[in-house]
Amino acid sequence: MRGCNRFRWQLSPSLPLQPSRKRRRRAALLTPSHGTNSRNLDTRKHLQRVRRGALLTADHRILIVRLETEADIAAIGELVADVFRSPAEARLIDRLRDEGHILVSLVADTDHRIVGNVVFSHLPIFMEDRTIEAAALAPLAVHLDYRRSGIGAALVSEGLRICRQRGKDAVIILGDPRYYTRFGFSPELAAGIASKYSSPSLMAIELTPHVLRNARASVKYPNAFDDLE
Numbered sequence: 001m002r003g004c005n006r007f008r009w010q011l012s013p014s015l016p017l018q019p020s021r022k023r024r025r026r027a028a029l030l031t032p033s034h035g036t037n038s039r040n041l042d043t044r045k046h047l048q049r050v051r052r053g054a055l056l057t058a059d060h061r062i063l064i065v066r067l068e069t070e071a072d073i074a075a076i077g078e079l080v081a082d083v084f085r086s087p088a089e090a091r092l093i094d095r096l097r098d099e100g101h102i103l104v105s106l107v108a109d110t111d112h113r114i115v116g117n118v119v120f121s122h123l124p125i126f127m128e129d130r131t132i133e134a135a136a137l138a139p140l141a142v143h144l145d146y147r148r149s150g151i152g153a154a155l156v157s158e159g160l161r162i163c164r165q166r167g168k169d170a171v172i173i174l175g176d177p178r179y180y181t182r183f184g185f186s187p188e189l190a191a192g193i194a195s196k197y198s199s200p201s202l203m204a205i206e207l208t209p210h211v212l213r214n215a216r217a218s219v220k221y222p223n224a225f226d227d228l229e
């Protein structure tokens with residue numbers, strides 16, 4: 001099994017460097033480092049499924065989270081249209097990709113089948129005196145048959161790690177607080193950020209401590225998001 005996992009990692013051409021053993025473990029994403037509240041304790045059960053950078057699905061298939069490649073684009077579109085029962089979110093991703101907004105797109109891959117996807121796009125936060133390098137998380141999709149096994153959490157956690165690695169100080173999400181607060185997203189942190197989507201569902205997480213403290217700021221989502229309305 002170990003050799004198999006190592007082989008799979010080496011096959012991930014999108015990963016810029018062969019990750020260290022420690023990183024491989026983190027790439028499975030369910031580490032306490034992203035656990036900023038007690039709900040993250042729930043994810044500990046998933047840690048038992050982690051083997052050297054992979055998750056095991058309920059039916060014992062190996063699942064890896066990796067960067068999207070060009071070969072994944074059609075499968076991502078099909079998955080996302082299926083999950084949202086509409087082509088709108090898939091079109092959003094295509095447009096974000098075509099217009100160069102995407103910072104990172106991750107897929108959950110089991111036996112070369114794409115069963116999950118998350119996209120983070122560049123979204124600067126404009127403050128009065130400076131601009132914060134930030135990203136927007138949207139959309140996040142996991143195939144219906146693979147839910148509640150930690151894949152969504154794996155995609156979000158790994159995405160946040162890469163956003164931090166790529167110099168982002170914060171991430172914004174418009175979503176359900178009951179799901180996203182477990183990662184540390186907070187409506188309070190986004191309360192001072194003006195946006196056409198301002199609401200209790202607009203949340204933020206700081207990747208650099210205190211960067212959003214008392215923020216009086218604004219964001220402008222890429223026009224591609226207008227098509228979702």
Ligand SMILES: CC(C)(COP(=O)(O)OP(=O)(O)OC[C@H]1O[C@@H](n2cnc3c(N)ncnc32)[C@H](O)[C@@H]1OP(=O)(O)O)[C@@H](O)C(=O)NCCC(=O)NCCS
Nearest residue numbers: 083139140141142147148149150151152153175176178179
């Ligand atoms: C949201 C979604 C990505 C979660 O994927 P997942 O792989 O099942 O997530 P995880 O396994 O990490 O977490 C599952 C937990 O989240 C909970 N959860 C899922 N969606 C939720 C929501 N909208 N509100 C609150 N909790 C939610 C589940 O009940 C489950 O709870 P449990 O851990 O107590 O059993 C998946 O349900 C999905 O694709 N939904 C449709 C698309 C969507 O709504 N995307 C998010 C908005 S862009």
